[in-house]
Amino acid sequence: DIQMTQSPSTLFASVGDRVTITCRASQSISYWLAWYQQKPGKAPKLLIYKASSLESGVSSRFSGSGSGTEFTLTISSLQPEDSATYYCQQYNSYSWTFGQGTKVEIK
């Protein structure tokens, strides 16, 4: 199984800050990496697919980068509504695994 490790586990930032979350894969997954946002009591929402492609309708504040084993999600200017938990997800050989999540809180 491919393991996904996110850092940090929790992040405190102010409105307007640039925020970066890292996701590392235990082996190369090329660009098969997605990012989701989950708010309390809600289902996850797809933000980014294929490492850097923005899902339709998602704010351009969100961007993704990386390939191989190291990936990042960046929020260019943090807004109050971005307070949530963010998960990375990898795909390999018809199997999917998620990172443990990064909780983003507003200072």
Next chain:
Amino acid sequence: QVQLQESGPGLVKPSGTLSLTCAVSGGSISSSNWWSWVRQPPGKGLEWIGEIYHGGNTNYNPSLKSRISISVDKSKNQFSLKLSSVTAADTAVYYCASRPDDGVRMVFANWGQGTLVTVSS
């Protein structure tokens, strides 16, 4: 886009079988989507369980494969999950989701609201 709604018992006894159904609306279950199940234990992360295509092809999480069965009912436009020999570790919010069969994104694009299943005597 399709809407998904999970249903099923909220309480299952240990060693029993968890059974959930996901109703698909706003589109056909025979469309170009894989139909998936993902779960989330309280306060924890997400775990992919498995998926099915309308033709009956399935992919399962290797760690759960021996206990799960996913089926599709085209006449009712729904798909179902059965998880056998459950323990407290199977307590989770269970989500159904759709994965577009576009060969491009390999992601879960639409999700149901989720349903909490507790395993307890």
